[in-house]
Each structure stands twice: as C-alpha cells, then as structure tokens.
Amino acid sequence: MLYQFHEMQRAFLTPLAAFTEAGAQWFSSPYSPLAYTPLSRQLAASCELIHRLGKEYQKPAWNLTSTVIDGQPVKVAESVALNKPFCRLLHFERDARRDDPRVLVVAPLSGHHATLLRDTVRALLPNHDVYVTDWVDARMVPLSAGAFHLNDYVHYVRDFIRHLGPDLHVISVCQPTVPVLAAISLMASANEPNQPRSMVMMGGPIDPRESPTQVNRLATTKPYSWFESQLIDRVPVRYPGAGRRVYPGFLQHAGFMAMNPDRHLKSHYDFYLDLLRGDDDDAQAHRRFYDEYNAVLDMPAEFYLDTIRVVFQEFQLPKGTWNIDGELVNPAAIRGPALLTIEGELDDISGQGQTRAAQNLCRSIPAKRKQHYTATGCGHYGIFAGRRWRETICPKIAAFIRQA
The missing domain is CATH 1.20.5 (Single alpha-helices involved in coiled-coils or other helix-helix interfaces)
Known part of the structure; x- marks a missing residue:
C-alpha cells in the first residue's frame, strides 16, 4: 500500500x-x-x-567526459565492462597511454544512485584507471532475474575483483565496506590469485557497536519483523520489476531528510532568497546537490533485510559468525592486500571507530601495510565529496595506493 x-x-x-x-x-x-x-x-x-x-527526480548522468592529466585536457569515455542483472561495472576510460593503478570504486546500494560518487571518481581520474559499480534500481529488474541477497552482493564484488585482475586497488564507500571486506576475506581464505593489492575503506559500518549513530540505534531498537512488515512493499505494475519486493527509495529518502530537517528547510529557504537576489551561482549549486540527493532507487527487500539483520543487529562480521554459502568470513585470513581506513570526525551515519574496526579484524596484515586517517571537522559526505575530499583525502589515497 x-x-x-x-x-x-x-x-x-x-x-x-x-x-x-x-x-x-x-x-x-x-x-x-x-x-x-x-x-x-x-x-x-x-x-x-x-x-x-x-x-x-530521475537518475542523474555521470557527465564525466574529460579530465586533466599533467595540465592537459584528456577525453573520458564511459563503457560497461561487465553487466549483471542488479549492477553494471562501469569503466571510465581515459584517452591517454598511462600505466596508472587500476581502481575499483564500490558504490553504496543504500538508496542513492552510484552517481552520488561523481566527485569521488572525478578526483581519482587524473591518476587512476577507474571502474565503478553502478547498481540498478530494483524496480527496473524483472522478477525473472531472481532475488538479490547480501550474499549476492558479496559474490558480485568477488566477481568484479576477479574480472579486473590482481593489480587492483579497491575503494569502498560507506555501506559496501562490509561486503567488500567479506569478499576479500573469502578470496584470501581460498588463496585465490586475483586478490587486490590494497583496500581502502571509507565511513562504513564494519562494527556498528562502536559510537552508535541514529542509524544504528534505529536498527537495534526495532525488531527484524518491524522492518519487514513496515518498510517492504511490492513494485507497482508500471515498472519492469512489477511484483518485486523492495525497500522503496522514497522511504529511504524520507529517513535521510528526517535526520536533519532544519538543515534542509534552511537550504530551501536560502535557495529561494538566492533566486530573489539573482545569485545564480549559489542557486545552481543548490540545484546540483538536490538533483543528486533527491534521486533515489529501490533496494531489493532481501538485500535490505539481510543488511539489517547481519550487519546492524547480529554484528556477524566483527563477531566472526558470518557464513556465506558454507564459507566463513574470516578477515584474519587476509595477508597480502594493504589496508587504509578513513573516517570523518563528525560522521553522523557511521560513527568513529566503526570503520577503524577493520584494522583489528585484519590482524594478519603487517602493521607497516595498515594505515588509518580521521578527517577532522568532516561529516559523512565530506570524506568522499567536496573540498576536503579533493585537497586532502584523495591525495592520501593516491599516495597509499602507489605505496601498496
């Protein structure tokens, strides 16, 4: 209903x-x-x-058609490197002969489109060969494609890493830090040859018991049955995915807005004043932000409910009890890849310590190959978009990747 x-x-x-x-x-x-x-x-x-x-609001375009390398403009072409029912692996191919590190950016499947990471990709392009997971709106996936669970997300990431080969660096932003760590853990346990050179984990709920936020408290104060009965619905008939059970994007969007209602009200009032004053630059900045922020997608119900239970209620990853199709997720099996964890001091979605928990879980990685960085005065979105991302965090990641 x-x-x-x-x-x-x-x-x-x-x-x-x-x-x-x-x-x-x-x-x-x-x-x-x-x-x-x-x-x-x-x-x-x-x-x-x-x-x-x-x-x-429709899904925005990436609009990444060029970059600057060594002071010279270079064309960028967007192509699909691998196509799966629930995700497209995009490649932003630069028209330049360079032996730069290959990077897989794993975008969140948490309500917004992968284009929310446009600024992330734009800053990486001058010095990296970039691939991105572009998740498909579940309402656009026919029922014939089957269900999509959290375990399937892990298998998707594992397949993408295998496809891109061993000389790969994986960057996960927010929600995917958990399935990415799981995928690499499974690869390490199986001693697979295509394990990545490094993994960068940014603002994700590796251990939500650390510094719980409003998001974490909601997941622990409501029973699993509440999420299933109150937040799950079926896609209407006018969409290709008609009949599929989903967590609708408009509910996720309402939750995001409810976290900071005063900030959003002020932003819209300021936009109105900018229009009155004829301040076109600030008005256009508002349009760009909300064109992205208001464009949401539906998540498969199985994936959403699995995430609530496995990640936020049972804490299976940090407790060492997560079993995926008969394979135990054991981050201690990871030895080769280097690890960088990044947190925002003011992150109100993934609190301090939640991402850093990966440092202890990946105890077999030598200390000299592990780093942590806390971005002072930085909120959740600030660690992957905006001035601090471009001027401070992205250069740190670039240096870490080359060192790895």
Whole structure:
C-alpha cells in the first residue's frame, strides 16, 4: 500500500510540478512580458521552489567526459565492462597511454544512485584507471532475474575483483565496506590469485557497536519483523520489476531528510532568497546537490533485510559468525592486500571507530601495510565529496595506493 499511495501522490504532484515549471519560465524569461511585471521575481522564485519540491527526480548522468592529466585536457569515455542483472561495472576510460593503478570504486546500494560518487571518481581520474559499480534500481529488474541477497552482493564484488585482475586497488564507500571486506576475506581464505593489492575503506559500518549513530540505534531498537512488515512493499505494475519486493527509495529518502530537517528547510529557504537576489551561482549549486540527493532507487527487500539483520543487529562480521554459502568470513585470513581506513570526525551515519574496526579484524596484515586517517571537522559526505575530499583525502589515497 505504501508504494500505491506514493504513486497516487506522484500522479497528483506531476501536473503541479509541470505548471510551476512553466510559471518559473513565464516570470523569469527575458522573452516573456510577464517577467517585467511587479513581483515577477518573487513569483518566479516561488514557482521554481514548488516545482523542485514536487517534481520526480530521475537518475542523474555521470557527465564525466574529460579530465586533466599533467595540465592537459584528456577525453573520458564511459563503457560497461561487465553487466549483471542488479549492477553494471562501469569503466571510465581515459584517452591517454598511462600505466596508472587500476581502481575499483564500490558504490553504496543504500538508496542513492552510484552517481552520488561523481566527485569521488572525478578526483581519482587524473591518476587512476577507474571502474565503478553502478547498481540498478530494483524496480527496473524483472522478477525473472531472481532475488538479490547480501550474499549476492558479496559474490558480485568477488566477481568484479576477479574480472579486473590482481593489480587492483579497491575503494569502498560507506555501506559496501562490509561486503567488500567479506569478499576479500573469502578470496584470501581460498588463496585465490586475483586478490587486490590494497583496500581502502571509507565511513562504513564494519562494527556498528562502536559510537552508535541514529542509524544504528534505529536498527537495534526495532525488531527484524518491524522492518519487514513496515518498510517492504511490492513494485507497482508500471515498472519492469512489477511484483518485486523492495525497500522503496522514497522511504529511504524520507529517513535521510528526517535526520536533519532544519538543515534542509534552511537550504530551501536560502535557495529561494538566492533566486530573489539573482545569485545564480549559489542557486545552481543548490540545484546540483538536490538533483543528486533527491534521486533515489529501490533496494531489493532481501538485500535490505539481510543488511539489517547481519550487519546492524547480529554484528556477524566483527563477531566472526558470518557464513556465506558454507564459507566463513574470516578477515584474519587476509595477508597480502594493504589496508587504509578513513573516517570523518563528525560522521553522523557511521560513527568513529566503526570503520577503524577493520584494522583489528585484519590482524594478519603487517602493521607497516595498515594505515588509518580521521578527517577532522568532516561529516559523512565530506570524506568522499567536496573540498576536503579533493585537497586532502584523495591525495592520501593516491599516495597509499602507489605505496601498496
């Protein structure tokens, strides 16, 4: 019923969003006589604000068509290196002959599209050969593709690492730190030859018992049955994945907004004031951020519920009890790959110590091949996007990868 109600709401808001989009143009375009009437600026700003609050946000494009290497512009081509039902492995191929480290960026499957890591990829491109996991919206995956569990996520990562070969460096951001550590642990236990050279883990819930956040507390104060009965619904008939059980993206988005409602309200009010003042740069920055932030995807119900139980309620990874299809996840088996863990001092999604826990779990990695960095004054998104990411964290990762 949740999804049906959401679809009814969308049907109601779509005409309003279209009308206010046209109104914003009527009252702002220099070719419109209405733009020269009293209060036209206020009316244009109001229409655009209502339009953006009511519109449906589609998956943004990566728009990474070029980079700069040694001061020279270089073209970048996006291609699919491997295609699976629930994920595409993308390759951002640079038009340059360079023997740079090959990097796999494992994006979160946690409500937002992988394009949320656009700034991450953009900063890596000048000095790395970059691949990214681009997760598919579950409502677009037909039922014939089968279910997708947390264990399947681990197998996907393992397949991607095998496909890209041994000279690989893996960067996981937020949620995938757990399945990435599991995948590499299984590879190490099996003594597979294609283990990566290094693994960088950023702001993830390796051990959510450390410095629990609001996200962690929700998972532990509600029983598993509550998540299954209250947050899971079926995809409506108008989508290719009709009938699939999912955790709808709009519920995840509502949860994100509810964590900092005052901040979002102020951001939208400031956007309205920017439009009144004609401050186009700040207004455009707001549009870019919320075009990405408001674009969400549905997660397979099996994957979401497994994550709640395995990661946030039973703590199977740090307790050493996680068994994947008969194989025990044992991070102590990892010996070859180097390890870098990164946390944000002000992270309100993965608290301090949660990612650093990997340092103790991977006890067989020599101390000289393990590093940890805490970004002072940095929140969750700041560790992989923005000025601190570009100027401080990305150069640290680049140096670590070359050292590994």
